[in-house]
Amino acid sequence: MFDVAGIAVEIGQALLSLALAPALVGFIRWLKARMQNRRGAPIWQPYAELRKLFRKDMVVSRQASWVFHLAPFVIFGSTIVVSLLVPVLVTPLPFNAVADLFAVVYLLLLGTAFLALAGLDTGSAFGGMGSSREMTIAAISEPAIALAILSLALAAGSTNLGEIAARTIARPSSALSPGHVMAFVALFIVMLAETGRLPVDNPATHLELTMIHEAMILEYSGPYLALVEWASWLKLFVFAMLAGNLFVPWGLATSLAPAALAVAFATTLVKLVVIAAGVAVLETRVAKLRLFRVPELLAVSFVLGLLAVASSFSLR
Amino acid sequence: MQGVFSQVAVMGSSGMLLCAMIVLWRRGVAAYISAFMWQSVVLGALTAAVGYFGNDPQLYVVAVLLFGIKAVAIPKLLRRVSQRFTAGRESAPYVNTATSLVVSGLLVLLAYAAARPLEAVADAPTRAGMPLAMGLLFISLFIIISRKLAITQVIGFLMLENAIALLAVLATYGVPLIVELGVFLDALMGFLVMQIFLYDIHGTFSTTDVDVLERLKH
DSSP, X not given: OOOHHHHHHHHHHHHHHHHHHHHHHHHHHHHHHHHTTOOOOOTTXXXXXXXXXXXXXXXXXXXXXXXXXXXXXXXXXXXXXXXHHSOSSBSSOGGGGGOBHHHHHHHHHHHHHHHHHXXXXXXXXXXXXXXXXXXXXXXXXXXXXXXXXXXXXXXXXXXXXXXXXXXXXXXXXXXXXXXXXXXXXXXXXXXXXXXXXXXTOOTTOOOTTTOSXXXXXXXXXXXXXXXXXXXXXXXXXXXXXXXXXXXXXXXXXXXXXXXXXXXXXXXXXXXXXXXXXXXHHHHHHOOOOOGGGHHHHHHHHHHHHHHHHHHXXXXX | OHHHHHHHHHHXXXXXXXXXXXXXXXXXXXXXXXXXXXXXXHHHHHHHHHHHHXXXXXXXXXXXXXXXXXXXXXXHHHHHHHHHSSOXXXXXXXXXXXXXXXXXXXXXXXXXXXXXXHHHHOOSGGGGGHHHHHHHHHXXXXXHHHOOBHHHHHHHHHXXXXXXXXXXXXXXXXXXXXXXXHHHHHHHHHHHHHHHHHHHXXXXXXXXXXXXXXXXXX
16 A cells, blocks of 8 residues: 555655654743743744754764764654654554554664763763663663553554554543553653653753763754754654554544544644643652652553553453 | 443552552652542542442442541541651662562562452453452552551551452442441551551650561560
């Protein structure tokens, strides 16, 4: 089913993800500011940041090797590939055959691994620290996300993302099954950890003792920094879409009819707003965890994933 | 209808299980008390739901009693006790947090295995929640043996009580009202006795850490 319209929608969907990702981050920042009684930057501020960074010159450390130059492209590229695989508007996508749970999880991990390598590459103290922390978190969060989606896969009888979404649309009652709900919570925790949001990493500061993501990208500047930042926003977007469209897939178009696509676009926006509001409220309410408490939080996520798998297995 | 009923039963049981896990994850006694309170609220709501779907008006009375005693009265008493003792934190449990969480996951898997014959003989639509109730039972026992503060152990005991009530409601749509009343009275009396013990332990050692009871040997 390699038809032209399907491919066009597929590419349009990836471009849409790229275009909406900065707005999602801008919206979260704005909402957070509002909740903390600040006025906050406008929602399109991240676009302005990107434009500024792409125009600037780059400063690259003399110690940097080819890894440092390759990493931004790998990170950006792998995240775009993931955004091609995750259902954003339509569910049976032309690339559905490879839109496998494991492909998505490990493509995301590929980006994380290269980011950590880039952090180590220049030999700065902060970069190494950030990389080691990021790897600690990734090592525990990756099995948790795999387990969370696996419980959905067990219920749907397939590890294919499009198939999972289609099955949940077909059987609405399964969306409230305990396995589903626990898997959602597990995925939400992993989303916060993987995208460097608050209980795990504070996206708003550059405090030496606590930063993880910021520590790794400290050496980047100009267009490279823009690519890395854009990729990290896109990653948040992809996770939001995984949470929104795998667990609550209603509104997702099952055909390429323009009306269905319009409905899908509207519901996707609503889901993004809801998830962004959830993240913003959470980030306003909770303080950052001590680093040694983070594995415990991820253990919660892991156990929830395990329980989700157990309950979908017994209910099958 | 049956599908919704079974869905509600499983949701409620999972909610109660998650409340028990909060005790393993958080450190502050205040958080434990609210976790217990919410667990009791869910138990009350689930009992009312079983009464509605199973056409058993008696269960409404049980639900109201549950709500009044376990979700309002006992948490209030617990808060008063914990305010009396200054050290309201479980700083170093016998089993650390991450391990406890993994153990609790394994305990629930064990409960799934153990409840398999139970599920096979039961034909109530609520049977899917039974393994979760068993899991809650195991986790409550685990809280009692792995935590150091006497007040946490009391909360673990109360959660054990909730687990048994949940199992009764899921398996047989609740026991007769008179038995239920007796159980409530027992729970309340047990709690009051434990409260006296807590005060005594605190009065003697000025902490409720049960580790210090070792000193009684000398």
